[in-house]
Amino acid sequence: MNRATDDAELIRRIAAGDETALRGLFARHQSRVYRFILRLVGNTAIAEEVTNEVFLEVWRNAAKFEGSSAAATWMLSIAHHRAVSYLRKRREEGWDEDAAGSLRDGGDDPEVAAQKSDKGAILRACLDKLSPEHKAIVDLVYYHELSVAEASEVLQIPENTVKTRMFYARKRLSELLQAAGVDRGWP
Amino acid sequence: MTELTTEEMERAEIEMLLPWYATGRLSRADMAKVESYLARNPQVAHQLDLVRDEQEQTVAANEALGWPSGGALDRLMAGLPGAPAGGTRMTASALFFQHIRDFFTFPTAGGVRWAAAGVAALVAVQAVAIATLLLGDRGGSYQVASGQQAGGETVSALVAFTDEATAKSISRLLSEFRGKIVDGPRPGGVYKIRLRLEDRSQAEAQLKRLEERRDIVRAVLQSRD
Numbered sequence: 107m108n109r110a111t112d113d114a115e116l117i118r119r120i121a122a123g124d125e126t127a128l129r130g131l132f133a134r135h136q137s138r139v140y141r142f143i144l145r146l147v148g149n150t151a152i153a154e155e156v157t158n159e160v161f162l163e164v165w166r167n168a169a170k171f172e173g174s175s176a177a178a179t180w181m182l183s184i185a186h187h188r189a190v191s192y193l194r195k196r197r198e199e200g201w202d203e204d205a206a207g208s209l210r211d212g213g214d215d216p217e218v219a220a221q222k223s224d225k226g227a228i229l230r231a232c233l234d235k236l237s238p239e240h241k242a243i244v245d246l247v248y249y250h251e252l253s254v255a256e257a258s259e260v261l262q263i264p265e266n267t268v269k270t271r272m273f274y275a276r277k278r279l280s281e282l283l284q285a286a287g288v289d290r291g292w293p
Numbered sequence: 294m295t296e297l298t299t300e301e302m303e304r305a306e307i308e309m310l311l312p313w314y315a316t317g318r319l320s321r322a323d324m325a326k327v328e329s330y331l332a333r334n335p336q337v338a339h340q341l342d343l344v345r346d347e348q349e350q351t352v353a354a355n356e357a358l359g360w361p362s363g364g365a366l367d368r369l370m371a372g373l374p375g376a377p378a379g380g381t382r383m384t385a386s387a388l389f390f391q392h393i394r395d396f397f398t399f400p401t402a403g404g405v406r407w408a409a410a411g412v413a414a415l416v417a418v419q420a421v422a423i424a425t426l427l428l429g430d431r432g433g434s435y436q437v438a439s440g441q442q443a444g445g446e447t448v449s450a451l452v453a454f455t456d457e458a459t460a461k462s463i464s465r466l467l468s469e470f471r472g473k474i475v476d477g478p479r480p481g482g483v484y485k486i487r488l489r490l491e492d493r494s495q496a497e498a499q500l501k502r503l504e505e506r507r508d509i510v511r512a513v514l515q516s517r518d
Contacts, residue, residue, distance in 0.1 A: 125370065162373070233351060243486060
């Protein structure tokens, strides 16, 4: 039995009210869901709260899960929706973006990383500087290894938009690297 | 507006597909399309190198975020519709060990096999790290430590280390707590350790201090012996 089938079985048991199955699904996916949300919202306490909301939604809606997509994709889709809702609310409530930024658990700024001459650190710092929209697509493709169709489902955008968004995220990354003194020779 | 030539359009299409080519998540037809293009245009290999760098650092950035705090599952279970509002709250460690017990209590459930495989992989990685640690400790002959440490009081505990814990960090932690691994790995990557104490009354405080080392220790549960 493969991983997706096992997840589907856990969700079937969750739909029947099996708390042990929810614990199993949580143990299996919690860290990835949490990391995806944390990269978007930039605050550990909020990321934990939103992660719990995702699994609560899984508990409530497990019976509606049709299995046409992988459970991991379904959960990331809920996670993305909730993280974006949180970011929107934060904007509407006029949060001080600088103050919010100071809550981030990030590494060095690109400039600081550049001074350390660590190419990997510079790249990571620039990845952290991407907009939430670009960060989400980059994480979904590179870290969660979703296909174009799966990323399209998580982000609720057409497949061609997935491809172009990833392209522009990479282009933006090159611009940030250039500003940090790293010329990649592309684009 | 400048119109793209057929060649430029083909290159743009391939450039857009490269991230999925690198992760192996393209359809067979698209995979063949990219491979054919790369064979005809070797200069595009540089772009593929950039994509692989990006992927490597994206994974590193995500892995560096670590884990959520220990009480997350506790809060989730308490918040389930129908959960007792004033129910007894388990500690993060108690929940971790409950979780391990849950998995190994239902060996025939379909959803458990992946967990066993995942846990086994983690156990294998940590076992290698700890074997390395014990090899250093024992001058080259690995065996699981056993028996009482000479002199003083001791307290035993079951411990699960974090994924990020290295042999070096575990060694340093054990040295700081005057402890030794005496058994393991057990199912779920759990080890039994024994800490030396000046006084028996220190046991609880020492285990609490140990549990607070979230960078290395994922869960601690006092053992009877």
